[in-house]
Amino acid sequence: MLIPDEVKQIANDIKEMRIRGAGEIARAAVKTLRITVQNSKAKTVEELLEELRTTAEIVINTRPTAVSLPNGIRFVSKKVRKELERNPSVEELKDTVDKAVKEFIVNSQRAVQRIGEIGSKRIRNGDVLLTHCNSAAALSVILNAAQQNKDIRVFATETRPKFQGHITCKILRDAGIDVTLIIDSAVRLYMNKIDTAIVGADAISSNGALVNKIGTSTVALVAKEARTLFFVAAETYKFSPETLIGELIEIEERDIEEVIDREELERIGNPKVLNPAFDITPPHYIDLIITEKGIIPPQAAFTILQEEFGWLSGDKKSLF
Numbered sequence: 001m002l003i004p005d006e007v008k009q010i011a012n013d014i015k016e017m018r019i020r021g022a023g024e025i026a027r028a029a030v031k032t033l034r035i036t037v038q039n040s041k042a043k044t045v046e047e048l049l050e051e052l053r054t055t056a057e058i059v060i061n062t063r064p065t066a067v068s069l070p071n072g073i074r075f076v077s078k079k080v081r082k083e084l085e086r087n088p089s090v091e092e093l094k095d096t097v098d099k100a101v102k103e104f105i106v107n108s109q110r111a112v113q114r115i116g117e118i119g120s121k122r123i124r125n126g127d128v129l130l131t132h133c134n135s136a137a138a139l140s141v142i143l144n145a146a147q148q149n150k151d152i153r154v155f156a157t158e159t160r161p162k163f164q165g166h167i168t169c170k171i172l173r174d175a176g177i178d179v180t181l182i183i184d185s186a187v188r189l190y191m192n193k194i195d196t197a198i199v200g201a202d203a204i205s206s207n208g209a210l211v212n213k214i215g216t217s218t219v220a221l222v223a224k225e226a227r228t229l230f231f232v233a234a235e236t237y238k239f240s241p242e243t244l245i246g247e248l249i250e251i252e253e254r255d256i257e258e259v260i261d262r263e264e265l266e267r268i269g270n271p272k273v274l275n276p277a278f279d280i281t282p283p284h285y286i287d288l289i290i291t292e293k294g295i296i297p298p299q300a301a302f303t304i305l306q307e308e309f310g311w312l313s314g315d316k317k318s319l320f
């Protein structure tokens with residue numbers, strides 16, 4: 001099978017973080033399935049499935065932590081498996097993939113909007129908020145609150161090493177919101193001024209632990225100590241079914257050149273450098289999780305997983 005260039009390009013853009021944010025990479029990943037069927041010369045259903053399997057494997061391996069990515073693929077593969085029960089033709093199966101991709105994209109965009117509507121009710125007039133990294137779901141809550149004419153101020157962390165905090169500042173400033181950019185290590189100094197810290201999610205495990213951008217757990221810890229509320233905004237496809245069967249969420253390690261360039265590294269005597277992209281926040285630091293289905297305590301993650309995926313959570317590698 002010839003992998004379409006567009007699929008390779010999207011996979012590479014996800015890997016290099018030109019496409020980023022857990023929701024956005026899930027939408028990009030499911031699009032590669034549509035591109036695969038559009039370009040396919042498969043003569044049999046089995047050939048088409050083999051092509052879908054190859055594409056799924058390529059995109060799933062781009063970024064290991066964001067569970068939205070395999071969950072997006074899983075959404076499409078579930079529809080495909082259902083269709084296979086009635087012995088479809090190649091064309092019919094292609095059509096199923098196309099429709100499922102559209103459905104996932106529309107649903108996921110609606111989910112972000114719905115999270116904004118629900119979560120903004122928990123933001124009060126005059127609140128000072130803090131957010132870390134750049135999360136469309138967390139920003140949806142903040143932007144919705146601002147649209148309701150609530151007078152809010154936001155502290156945004158830089159989010160080293162890739163400075164996604166700058167994207168957050170731009171989006172909030174474009175919406176006319178009062179924003180202050182701080183370095184990540186200033187979080188403790190300002191936490192007493194903050195009413196609510198709100199972040200997104202790359203993955204949520206069955207025990208309600210949050211996996212999100214490196215530094216999130218420090219924000220949560222500091223928030224707890226300062227008695228500041230800590231909210232997570234997460235679509236239900238950010239919950240990890242694999243964790244129900246005992247798997248751990250892999251923490252992505254990225255190139256150390258994101259942290260320090262080779263020349264400077266050499267100048268300071270070549271110390272070892274680590275660059276984990278994410279960290280884990282235990283459930284007892286989280287006040288609530290805002291999903292498109294409603295507000296839940298982290299302890300309800302298990303229920304969400306059961307509702308969304310049932311007990312038989314599939315292996316990421318055998319989705320089609």
Ligand code: RI2
Nearest residue numbers: 020021022023135136137200201213
């Ligand atoms: P939305 C991002 O990961 C951040 O960790 C962010 O909190 C999370 O995805 C969720 O983002 P990265 O791609 O889906 O910057 O809410 O590594 O946009």
